[in-house]
Amino acid sequence: xxxxxxxxxxxxxxxxxxxxxxxxxxxxxxxxxxxxxxxxxxxxxxxxxxxxxxxxxxxxxxxxxxxxxxxxxxxxxxxxxxxxxxxxxxxxxxxxxxxxxxxxxxxxxxxxxxxxxxxxxxxxxxxxxxxxxxxxxxxxxxx
Amino acid sequence: xxxxxxxxxxxxxxxxxxxxxxxxxxxxxxxxxxxxxxxxxxxxxxxxxxxxxxxxxxxxxxxxxxxxxxxxxxxxxxxxxxxxxxxxxxxxxxxxxxxxxxxxxxxxxxxxxxxxxxxxxxxxxxxxxxxxxxxxxxxxxxxxxxxxxxxxxxxxxxxxxxxxxxxxxxxxxxxxxxxxxxxxxxxxxxxxxxxxxxxxxxxxxxxxxxxxxxxxxxxxxxxxxxxxxxxxxxxxxxxxxxxxxxxxxxxxxxxxxxxxxxxxxxxxxxxxxxxxxxxxxxxxxxxxxxxxxxxxxxxxxxxxxxxxxxxxxxxxxxxxxxxxxxxxxxxxxxxxxxxxxxxxxxxxxxxxxxxxxxxxxxxxxxxxxxxxxxxxxxxxxxxxxxxxxxxxxxxxxxxxxxxxxxxxxxxxxxxxxxxxxxxxxxxxxxxxx
Numbered sequence: 340x341x342x343x344x345x346x347x348x349x350x351x352x353x354x355x356x357x358x359x360x361x362x363x364x365x366x367x368x369x370x371x372x373x374x375x376x377x378x379x380x381x382x383x384x385x386x387x388x389x390x391x392x393x394x395x396x397x398x399x400x401x402x403x404x405x406x407x408x409x410x411x412x413x414x415x416x417x418x419x420x421x422x423x424x425x426x427x428x429x430x431x432x433x434x435x436x437x438x439x440x441x442x443x444x445x446x447x448x449x450x451x452x453x454x455x456x457x458x459x460x461x462x463x464x465x466x467x468x469x470x471x472x473x474x475x476x477x478x479x480x481x482x
Numbered sequence: 483x484x485x486x487x488x489x490x491x492x493x494x495x496x497x498x499x500x501x502x503x504x505x506x507x508x509x510x511x512x513x514x515x516x517x518x519x520x521x522x523x524x525x526x527x528x529x530x531x532x533x534x535x536x537x538x539x540x541x542x543x544x545x546x547x548x549x550x551x552x553x554x555x556x557x558x559x560x561x562x563x564x565x566x567x568x569x570x571x572x573x574x575x576x577x578x579x580x581x582x583x584x585x586x587x588x589x590x591x592x593x594x595x596x597x598x599x600x601x602x603x604x605x606x607x608x609x610x611x612x613x614x615x616x617x618x619x620x621x622x623x624x625x626x627x628x629x630x631x632x633x634x635x636x637x638x639x640x641x642x643x644x645x646x647x648x649x650x651x652x653x654x655x656x657x658x659x660x661x662x663x664x665x666x667x668x669x670x671x672x673x674x675x676x677x678x679x680x681x682x683x684x685x686x687x688x689x690x691x692x693x694x695x696x697x698x699x700x701x702x703x704x705x706x707x708x709x710x711x712x713x714x715x716x717x718x719x720x721x722x723x724x725x726x727x728x729x730x731x732x733x734x735x736x737x738x739x740x741x742x743x744x745x746x747x748x749x750x751x752x753x754x755x756x757x758x759x760x761x762x763x764x765x766x767x768x769x770x771x772x773x774x775x776x777x778x779x780x781x782x783x784x785x786x787x788x789x790x791x792x793x794x795x796x797x798x799x800x801x802x803x804x805x806x807x808x809x810x811x812x813x814x815x816x817x818x819x820x821x822x823x824x825x826x827x828x829x830x831x832x833x834x835x836x837x838x839x840x841x842x843x844x845x846x847x848x849x850x851x852x853x854x855x856x857x858x859x860x861x862x863x864x865x866x867x868x869x870x871x872x873x874x875x876x877x878x879x880x881x882x883x884x885x886x887x888x889x890x891x892x893x894x895x896x897x898x899x900x901x902x903x904x905x906x907x908x909x910x911x912x913x914x915x
Contacts, residue, residue, distance in 0.1 A: 383867055
């Protein structure tokens with residue numbers, strides 16, 4: 340049910356982001372979704388890619404600090420209230436969202452959101468019980 | 483193993499009588515042959531004949547790095563160039579380089595002292611020594627080299643740099659002793675890891691690390707990462723090069739000072755007053771056997787203490803503690819004395835933080851701003867920004883508590899902090915005074 344995301348530590352310097360995208364492009368890795376959390380000094384780049392192992396190894400070889408994190412990809416009805424429905428369900432169950440971002444591709448008529456929770460297993464249980472569709476990793480990377 | 487039992491375990495009284503005789507001979511000689519010393523002694527109203535006991539030494543004026551620079555290049559030599567067989571020089575990164583010379587006998591003395599030092603650090607005849615100190619004008623490479631040969635060990639003169647080749651040599655030749663600067667040793671560990679070579683599969687038993695100050699925390703890190711026992715070696719080219727004092731591997735607690743060749747003193751850097759054993763201050767060294775380049779009461783700028791207590795290894799010579807700072811590395815930030823080594827200790831207390839850091843000092847609106855960059859290792863990297871911010875806040879808090887000065891902490895990418903010729907650049911001071 341979980342998907343894998345890779346995170347990269349970046350200093351806030353001109354050209355760092357394009358260096359990462361360049362390395363992945365040369366390695367033939369396709370970026371499926373991306374989010375950048377930044378402060379004035381540094382940023383954390385989070386990526387969903389089609390080949391995690393290759394992306395991680397290539398970036399490590401180039402001297403980047405890389406980490407793998409488990410996230411959950413959730414289908415969201417693409418209409419007003421779609422996201423609220425999910426967030427409210429999680430809120431009612433007392434589950435915190437650490438961060439979230441949108442996936443590029445749609446799943447049928449639904450949008451896809453990537454979530455990181457403080458309690459991943461509990462979040463999956465709650466979502467499933469409430470009939471919210473979760474997309475598994477293998478499917479997500481090749482969507 | 484004690485290389486020179488007779489001298490290294492000599493009773494104090496016998497040692498002191500040798501020291502006095504050698505000191506007197508050195509003073510007479512420099513007075514006669516080095517115009518600088520003659521002028522200094524005359525100005526202080528002292529003649530070499532006035533020095534009748536070791537404690538009379540403190541009547542003599544100090545010699546500073548600036549004095550050596552003023553007499554650049556050969557003005558401090560006490561023998562004719564005919565008798566000089568080797569010249570070394572400091573890098574001169576902080577100004578004019580200082581040039582030092584050696585007679586054939588000086589080279590023999592140096593080899594003997596380095597043989598003693600390597601033996602104290604655990605080396606014996608059968609060892610293979612991987613010598614990663616730079617060869618050249620820098621005294622490290624050749625100093626270790628001659629000592630290793632004197633000891634009868636096999637030395638690999640690999641020098642600094644070309645790290646990948648070094649890792650291959652370490653893997654294939656199976657050296658048992660590593661000699662390097664501590665920052666280069668850690669760099670070797672990183673490079674080996676990247677190349678898939680594990681130090682635990684190598685044959686190193688001991689490492690002799692020097693040329694830059696390092697802390698007990700770095701000892702733990704090196705011993706773990708390099709899988710060897712690490713000892714500290716001390717020396718400076720103005721006095722000899724490596725081989726002035728050495729930690730024994732038995733105690734790893736203080737560096738035995740080769741007092742039959744050098745007389746150490748600790749002084750208050752502000753007043754110049756000689757301090758008793760145990761009190762921290764600036765190390766001052768007088769060489770008593772050097773021929774080409776003797777120094778009288780040379781101010782090393784290194785901060786340490788002297789410890790006369792007997793050591794479990796059997797050596798009777800006084801021990802200096804690890805250098806805890808430099809009088810000229812000392813930064814005064816908003817009126818507070820700050821040593822880079824203090825920052826290092828703070829970082830090592832935080833799990834996972836590698837001691838790769840850099841201090842930058844700027845002045846904005848007449849206010850000193852200290853910025854400490856810390857490299858983020860995989861162990862401490864979290865993909866949640868708030869965790870990283872918590873980490874930098876914690877480092878800021880610890881620095882404030884330990885040093886009494888506030889700093890801005892910046893998290894940096896691995897290997898982004900400048901390393902220059904194996905030596906880490908720890909301090910960048912951009913203030914214009």
